[in-house]
Amino acid sequence: MKRYLIKRMILMIPVILGITVITFIIIHLTPGGFVKTNMEMNVKVSPGAMEHLKALYGLDKPLYAQYLDWLSRLARLDFGDSFIDNRPVIDKVLERLPATLLLNITSIFVIFILGTIIGVTGALRRNSVYDRIMTFVTFTGYSVPAFWLALIMMMLFAVKFPILPVSGISSINYEMMGPFEKILDVAWHMVLPVFITAFGGLAYISRYVKSSMVEVLSRQYITAAYAKGMKEKEIIFKSALKNSLMPVVTLLGLSLPGIIGGSFIFETIFAWPGMGRLAYEAAMSFDYPVIMGTVTIAAALTILGNLLADIAYAMIDPRIRYK
């Protein structure tokens, strides 16, 4: 396990370097350099900021030196300061991170549970009416533009039947609530965003669980279990389910960038105070350091998520760690 972990960590290094190179290239794509562009486009920049920035990014040095400089700053988690309020980017991102993690982790959890249930029941009753309906529903979720669905939900729940909150993470009187009420209040605000994220992501997982379950059910050890006289429930839950769920762990890891990436659209629509909305606000006000910071940190989150998924996979499947 230790050797597997070390090998896995070493493989991460080129990926991390690659991300920094791509981010760096995009920064330098801007005609005339982004400091200049920013000065022209943004009236909110304080006069000293340009000199400060030029020094920060060492724009007078050769490109490779600029890159190395920037890299060493990144390693110290120094993403520079926001153009808008001159606060360190890392602080701005960190205060938004919990809301994003809360929403995304809950959504992934819901997708995993519902996707597994739909996939397994679909595999057991293949081609039944139930299976067909579920396939159609999940496929529709996959094709519906999520931001439109969000608008429809807002129309329904904010205008026609005002039962669910459609904006923000908590109510106005949040500060006056007891601890238990606070949790309920946040959970209540999460219903719609989580529902919409999950509806779009279900097809992917449920289809995978289904085909993997169908495959496992046709294996000889399942037939052997039946022949031995094991009960069907036991076979399904003990032997088949475990083996067909293992690849899903990796799949969840792979779907992370999509879910985290999608968060900037959701968070903007639902006024969710997370990292995605921060990135959007930064984009609208040309706050380059914040944009770069959110992209880098979002990528770092994905790497971390994938690493955790791989570790979990290696823990449940011994074949991986001894390979």
Added chain:
Amino acid sequence: MNKMVLIGAIMAGLLVFTAVIAPALTKYDYRAQNLSERLLPPGARHIMGTDELGRDLFSRMVYGARVSMIVGVIAVLISTIIGLLIGSIAGYFGGIIDSTAMRLVDVMLTIPTLFLILMMVVFLGPSIINIMIIIGLTSWTDIARIIRAEVMSVKKTAYVDAARLIGLGRARIIIRHILPNIMGPVFVYMTFGISGAILTESGLSFLGLGVQPPYPSWGNILTAGKDYISTAWWLVLFPGIAIFMAVFSCNIMGEGLRDRFNPRIKD
């Protein structure tokens, strides 16, 4: 399963047809504002109603179809070309070229695509051309991986050996002999790619980061719909249904094609 391809093709065909004959279908200029006819519900004069500036929604939808579809198709062509190049070179040559290319794919898969797109839009500026290029540049990884795997397996066949033995060049072998045999999966990818690109474009345009007014796109029509959500349901409903139809038709075509080209994953 060809039924799915057929249904998808008919739906997509209808949308494309509407987009192509747009001028013949519309009574009003999609840019013509008429402030005395603001936010009219669907009726005899305007079958889909009017928007907040009194523009005919049906005209905007039909011209929006042009924009959304062109963006989708061109973006996918760009990503397919990049994917074909990187995938076939990596698969054919293997070794260090292959592992370098695959690390690049890993990197692209790790950065949340929408964040990357957001960053590029901010640095390059939002415009129809930039959106197509940006979506193309950020969505080639799937196809590169498919092509690479296919090339690796086709490379080992006898006819490729034969081509090599009669002294054909590498480029010629890849282009004339390997690629034509792996086009099936490429088509599957392209149909899914178009639906993905249309979704991304409409999402960006919805947030004001994609197609910019006065050009209509399904996404930026929805932006106005958001502001009038409690009064003008038609501004929300019609563009959303259009996006859904376009995406859904591409997706079921992709599903059908996938089953056809790869009977193994059929379930």
